[in-house]
Each structure stands twice: as structure tokens, then as C-alpha cells.
Amino acid sequence: MNENSSFLVLFLAPVKEYLADDQVSEILINGPSQIYIERNGKLEETPARFANEAQLKAAAVNIAKSVDRQLDEMHPDLDARLPDGSRVHATIPPISRCGTILSIRKFKKEMLTIDRLEQFGSIPHEGVLLLNAIVKLRKNTIVSGGTSSGKTSVLNALSGLIPENDRILVLEDASELQLQQKHCVYFETRKPDKNGQGEFSIRDLVIASLRLRPDRLVIGEIRGGEALDLLQAMNTGHSGSMSTIHANSPLDALSRMETCAILSGANLPLTAIRMQVASAINCVVHTMRLPDGSRKIVEIAEVLPLENGEYRLRSLMRWETRSVAPDGTVTGGFLLGECPTFRDDAELLHLELPEYR
Ligand SMILES: Nc1ncnc2c1ncn2[C@@H]1O[C@H](COP(=O)(O)OP(=O)(O)O)[C@@H](O)[C@H]1O
Ligand SMILES: [Mg+2]
Structure with a gap:
């Protein structure tokens, strides 16, 4: 035992x-x-x-x-x-x-790393190159997916790509993340006690953490009004921050962020919130649990500026399921999509990217 x-x-x-x-x-x-x-x-x-x-x-x-x-x-x-x-x-x-x-x-004694995800076939090598560039270029990133699709694991793996010299603050409802870097400070929320007192929410943590000179915020999961605080942090110099959100697709992840930001109670018009979402979030990494039980990064997408008030995404890589056998076995493959807008920036920093045609 x-x-x-x-x-x-x-x-x-x-x-x-x-x-x-x-x-x-x-x-x-x-x-x-x-x-x-x-x-x-x-x-x-x-x-x-x-x-x-x-x-x-x-x-x-x-x-x-x-x-x-x-x-x-x-x-x-x-x-x-x-x-x-x-x-x-x-x-x-x-x-x-x-x-x-x-x-x-159960508590996982060992969190997954990007290399393990690649070994499991959850992401192809090209996907690893993309994610590495996304993190090194300090793109704000949201990992989306359904319950138990592997969001937290992917967030943990992504955080492993953050350079050693960044100061990382990790904010969670229940600690799960295990970063590999030395300069990490961990925080956890507190539920109210029997008398309904003493609560310290993820929102309180986001606000408090901004005073602690973070280079990057890593937030376990966005579920409510803290979304707005995170968007504001992302838009005001804490680039390269990351979190997860429960959503059915990368586009759904953006509307969920929007809904959560509305829950913050700040009386902002919808267009203002949308603009915040579209400018704060640079990339969405979508995870899924396939019918055979395997978990995959099924899409990596870049968030483009709003067009006529609507979100736009550029899909950089995605998984395509070709068939599902009666026993659940899935066949399919990863496909490269459009070239990232950050290709030139990646080149400047000598970050390798997949070969886009
Ligand atoms: N790519 C993967 N391959 C195999 N197991 C995985 C993979 N990603 C996650 N898991 C396992 O699946 C379970 C749920 O993952 P988790 O990251 O907590 O999902 P979520 O945050 O979406 O609820 C965990 O036990 C985790 O270790
Ligand atoms: Mg999780």
C-alpha cells in the first residue's frame, strides 16, 4: 500500500x-x-x-x-x-x-511532461515545436477541453517549457501542478469555514499575486469572475501566462472566458469584454479524451483580432479522427493547419517551427 x-x-x-x-x-x-x-x-x-x-x-x-x-x-x-x-x-x-x-x-505522484505526452502519441513532434515557440514567445495560452480530457496535465507540460529565469506564480483551487522550475511560488485558495468565513478565492489570489512581481501566472483553472482579472493581467504586461478552462472547442473556450468575465460583476459592455478576451488570449490548446480512452491535444489555435465583433481563430495543428472501430479503437492523424502569425518572431529567436507550406 x-x-x-x-x-x-x-x-x-x-x-x-x-x-x-x-x-x-x-x-x-x-x-x-x-x-x-x-x-x-x-x-x-x-x-x-x-x-x-x-x-x-x-x-x-x-x-x-x-x-x-x-x-x-x-x-x-x-x-x-x-x-x-x-x-x-x-x-x-x-x-x-x-x-x-x-x-x-487520486493524487498523481508524477505529472506528465511534454516529452511523455509525445511518447504517448498525445501530440506529434511538430505540435511540441509549436507549443515550445508559443511558450518561449510569451503567448498567453488557455488549455481547453472537457472534464478529465487532460487539461491540467497539458498545462503542467506547457509550464515545463517556461525558461528557468522567469518568476512563476502558480495559483490553484486544489494543488495539482508540479512545475519543474526552481523559481516557482505556489498558492492555494481556501474555502469558507463552517461559519462561512475566511474564504480566499482564486480571484483574491490573482489580485494578490500581481503585487508579487510575477513574470508569469499559471492558474489551475478559470471557472468564474477571476477570468476578468486574469485577462487584465494578461493585457497589462504579464504575458506568457496560462490557465485552463472547461470548453468543447477552442472557439467555445473564448466564449467561456467571456461568460466568466461577465460573472465578475464588472459592468463592462460585451464588446469591451470581447476585445479584452481577443487581445489577452493569444493561443488555445484544446484537449480531448477519445473513445478509446486516449487523451490527445486535438488542436492548437491562434487567436486573431476580432472581426465584426466575432472571434477568429487560426488553426495551426489539429487531430483528425478517420474511423472508430466497434471496440473504440481510434485511427486518425495530426494535420498541420495554417502557418502561425508568429513565424518571423520565432525565427528571430531561433525557435524551430514545423515546416509549413
Ligand atoms: N495524454 C495523456 N495520456 C495519458 N493519460 C493522461 C494524459 N493526459 C492526462 N492523463 C491522465 O488523465 C487524467 C485526467 O487528466 P487531467 O489533466 O487531470 O484532466 P482535466 O484537467 O482535463 O480534468 C489524469 O489521471 C491524467 O494523469
Ligand atoms: Mg483539471
């Missing part, structure tokens, strides 16, 4: 085998008698069972207590990071209808 899983095993004996298995990244408990795991990127149903709903609920309540949080009728939902680094999300009836729902995302 590894050290990471020992804490949860106290409460979750029926799934201890999966807690100990490093191949398992997630455990999804849908009531006492339906338990799935994600192993090597694929979901599998398991024979594991809790004795009954009461046993499962007690486990969830105890996990909540162990991190000084409440899970009861009045607080039927828990999102917590445990001391071992794993993330737990729990929901109890009547919010969840089939009993207590518990999902556990």
Missing part, C-alpha cells in the same frame, strides 16, 4: 484495492452497489460493494469530518482536498437520488 492511499483506506475499506493501485486514477462510487474506476484512461465497473447505504454515508461523513467540513442535510455537498492530495467530491440524498455519491481523484 502506498503512502498516498493510507489516509482514505481508513474510511473506504471496500475500495482499498483501487486506492493502492497506481494505475487507477479515479474511483467513482454511485451508491453502495455501483462502483466504477478509471484505469489507464478507461472506465470499468468493479465488483466492489459497500455493505449498505448507511456504511457508505458514514464513510463520506467521516471523510468530511476529517477535513473539518460538514456533510449533512444542510450541507449535502462536499468538495475537498484531503491531506494526501487526493480530491473527494461527495453528495448525499436527497440531492443525489441513488444514495451517497462519492468520487475520488
Whole structure:
């Protein structure tokens, strides 16, 4: 049993085998008698069972207590990071209808690097060259994709391309990122306590971090009003910053940024927000989990200036799926798109780019 899983095993004996298995990244408990795991990127149903709903609920309540949080009728939902680094999300009836729902995302001891992503076939060598140029040229970048598509992993890999002499501030809701550089300062948000006090949000962190002389901000994920603060930071000299956002396509990523910026409550007209988005974000890197469970960088796109108030993207590289076999096996390939607008800048810095025709 590894050290990471020992804490949860106290409460979750029926799934201890999966807690100990490093191949398992997630455990999804849908009531006492339906338990799935994600192993090597694929979901599998398991024979594991809790004795009954009461046993499962007690486990969830105890996990909540162990991190000084409440899970009861009045607080039927828990999102917590445990001391071992794993993330737990729990929901109890009547919010969840089939009993207590518990999902556990285990802490990754090792984050992926760009080289590993290339070895896995998640990105071709040309894609690595593009990303390297994007980071070295200090393009502000958003990694987009669905839940568990590999956004955080790609953000971590991208951050690995930041030069050693930049001062990097890492802001996260729950720490996951593990940068390779020495000059990194990590921050984490704090949820309100039982009395609803003491919250320190990602927005608070963005604002505070700007006073700490960052060369680059790396923000785990944009979910709300902090988008506006990040856009402003990106537009005012903190270039080369990066984050992730939940979105279905690179274009959707831009509209999500817009929606999040609107959530900030600042009373800016939509056109002003759009202009901020289009000028602050230079590149979008889109990730996807394919039907065979593999994760890929399916598009790298550059954000061009607005045209008639609409976003425009230039696709530099994308993955094309040609067929999906009945067993889910995917065949396809990566295609180069249009030449980046930053080709000359890359050349000046002797950064190699793919051969565009
Ligand atoms: N390219 C990849 N190849 C294999 N596994 C990956 C890849 N990218 C991510 N993973 C794994 O998939 C899971 C979800 O990745 P994560 O980056 O946390 O996704 P997201 O941030 O989109 O929710 C993690 O266990 C991670 O290690
Ligand atoms: Mg993530």
C-alpha cells in the first residue's frame, strides 16, 4: 500500500484495492452497489460493494469530518482536498437520488511532461515545436477541453517549457501542478469555514499575486469572475501566462472566458469584454479524451483580432479522427493547419517551427 492511499483506506475499506493501485486514477462510487474506476484512461465497473447505504454515508461523513467540513442535510455537498492530495467530491440524498455519491481523484505522484505526452502519441513532434515557440514567445495560452480530457496535465507540460529565469506564480483551487522550475511560488485558495468565513478565492489570489512581481501566472483553472482579472493581467504586461478552462472547442473556450468575465460583476459592455478576451488570449490548446480512452491535444489555435465583433481563430495543428472501430479503437492523424502569425518572431529567436507550406 502506498503512502498516498493510507489516509482514505481508513474510511473506504471496500475500495482499498483501487486506492493502492497506481494505475487507477479515479474511483467513482454511485451508491453502495455501483462502483466504477478509471484505469489507464478507461472506465470499468468493479465488483466492489459497500455493505449498505448507511456504511457508505458514514464513510463520506467521516471523510468530511476529517477535513473539518460538514456533510449533512444542510450541507449535502462536499468538495475537498484531503491531506494526501487526493480530491473527494461527495453528495448525499436527497440531492443525489441513488444514495451517497462519492468520487475520488487520486493524487498523481508524477505529472506528465511534454516529452511523455509525445511518447504517448498525445501530440506529434511538430505540435511540441509549436507549443515550445508559443511558450518561449510569451503567448498567453488557455488549455481547453472537457472534464478529465487532460487539461491540467497539458498545462503542467506547457509550464515545463517556461525558461528557468522567469518568476512563476502558480495559483490553484486544489494543488495539482508540479512545475519543474526552481523559481516557482505556489498558492492555494481556501474555502469558507463552517461559519462561512475566511474564504480566499482564486480571484483574491490573482489580485494578490500581481503585487508579487510575477513574470508569469499559471492558474489551475478559470471557472468564474477571476477570468476578468486574469485577462487584465494578461493585457497589462504579464504575458506568457496560462490557465485552463472547461470548453468543447477552442472557439467555445473564448466564449467561456467571456461568460466568466461577465460573472465578475464588472459592468463592462460585451464588446469591451470581447476585445479584452481577443487581445489577452493569444493561443488555445484544446484537449480531448477519445473513445478509446486516449487523451490527445486535438488542436492548437491562434487567436486573431476580432472581426465584426466575432472571434477568429487560426488553426495551426489539429487531430483528425478517420474511423472508430466497434471496440473504440481510434485511427486518425495530426494535420498541420495554417502557418502561425508568429513565424518571423520565432525565427528571430531561433525557435524551430514545423515546416509549413
Ligand atoms: N495524454 C495523456 N495520456 C495519458 N493519460 C493522461 C494524459 N493526459 C492526462 N492523463 C491522465 O488523465 C487524467 C485526467 O487528466 P487531467 O489533466 O487531470 O484532466 P482535466 O484537467 O482535463 O480534468 C489524469 O489521471 C491524467 O494523469
Ligand atoms: Mg483539471
